[in-house]
């Protein structure tokens with residue numbers, strides 16, 4: 001027997017929790033959340049690897065929708081770690097009584113649109129079936145682990161783990177010889193902490209990247225008070241910046257200052273730490289010469305910190321402009337390579353040949369290991385959606401429709417999949433932003449949209465393929481207006497997963513601009529979407545009649 005409900009949400013992370021609250025408590029819809037994990041938290045439920053910590057500063061890493069919640073919640077550190085974030089989400093769930101509508105430990109395996117009934121029929125791996133009018137994927141952008149297909153893994157005599165599926169009971173690394181593959185944001189956080197307990201850590205680096213110190217610290221009572229008293233202002237900044245963080249990008253170009261001034265600005269940003277380094281000049285992401293100055297500064301730092309010249313050279317031999325791959329922040333990452341128990345293997349000079357029963361064999365040596373840590377990232381953005389067999393109108397499979405890359409309008413809907421919404425889906429700013437801010441905007445837009453449909457007696461909404469095509473062009477145009485397009489081997493392009501189409505997936509036009517576009521689309525009666533009433537053959541096209549003409553200022557938003 002199907003469980004009949006109005007709305008079904010997949011995932012109980014930041015996105016799913018707020019979507020449940022909004023649909024159930026604002027619109028009064030019967031809503032259920034299905035979550036594969038054993039508890040809420042999404043990315044924070046799964047990513048409990050050593051050193052895991054949020055890169056966004058805590059005062060902006062939160063929901064802003066509830067003043068009361070903001071007033072009662074206080075973060076303890078500049079960057080919260082998983083336990084504190086999970087406590088926060090637990091408090092949110094308790095405050096808004098969310099748990100009663102969340103089903104944990106059940107993974108959605110398929111969702112099929114029944115056109116006659118205008119219902120989504122959803123099946124889980126525990127044999128439950130649901131029928132819902134609206135289906136919202138809140139599955140996260142980075143939740144599908146990417147475990148590279150290295151020959152021999154099955155023969156490995158030790159234990160291996162992916163950071164995104166780290167055992168909740170922890171892994172005792174004491175006395176162990178650990179090999180870590182991957183030096184992205186995760187690997188850069190994990191290596192220093194692993195090195196503190198492991199007998200030996202071997203870091204296998206394929207592509208070096210730039211990292212800036214996080215400078216995590218407990219928050220002072222003064223700062224906590226300032227946060228408590230300035231929520232509206234913090235929110236206003238986060239909503240007006242391109243990346244949803246609560247810091248503004250400096251209103252100056254690199255060429256506006258002298259080399260000495262520039263050096264002082266970079267020194268100060270390095271000392272302050274965090275992703276704000278990117279905000280020192282407004283042309284860092286658009287002008288190669290400007291970016292080179294930041295890149296050179298950071299490479300010089302690596303060479304100054306790392307004592308062994310060969311290791312320093314391998315870490316600093318970075319082949320892409322600064323921040324064109326997601327920039328990590330770290331705590332003592334480069335310093336870790338000065339420890340006696342840490343070795344760097346530069347895979348570009350000495351590639352992995354296979355995993356053996358004893359460890360990892362590269363072209364020049366066999367590295368004996370007890371544990372392999374895969375900090376190898378995710379099948380980002382599309383992976384979690386395509387892991388579910390989603391079928392829209394006429395049985396069309398999302399996996400087929402997106403074979404050459406994701407096709408969405410605003411990253412919110414795909415053509416042919418009525419009443420199916422994706423939170424922070426491909427084609428939206430998502431991973432280029434401070435996620436909770438992007439999530440809140442999507443949840444509120446989706447909730448308003450569903451409210452509109454119900455108010456106007458409209459049964460379903462789906463995007464006009466023409467608007468989807470134009471949006472795809474605009475997403476490309478936005479990426480090409482920045483230097484992001486110069487790191488074609490980044491996961492933003494899907495390049496980390498063999499066989500995945502190379503398409504720039506997030507929207508680089510900036511969250512503030514994107515928000516205006518979404519508001520404009522809604523204000524024009526959902527311009528670029530088809531709104532259907534059952535029994536009506538004709539589709540009441542959006543009144544604006546522009547079918548997704550988002551005439552926005554050109555130029556970079558990141």
Ligand code: N01
Pocket residue numbers: 052053054055056142148149181182183184185186187189204205206207326347375376377378431489491496
């Ligand atoms: O994954 P990544 P991540 N052989 O894809 C390497 C978010 N995040 O988990 O660059 C050898 O960035 C790969 O090498 P290459 C954040 O958005 C947030 O670190 O492909 N190496 C790379 O070095 C981030 O961007 C936070 O050449 C292989 C690494 O593995 C995103 O998650 C913290 C390989 C993967 O780096 C993903 O970060 C952490 C192979 N076969 C992460 N395959 C916070 O804010 C892959 N690699 C808290």
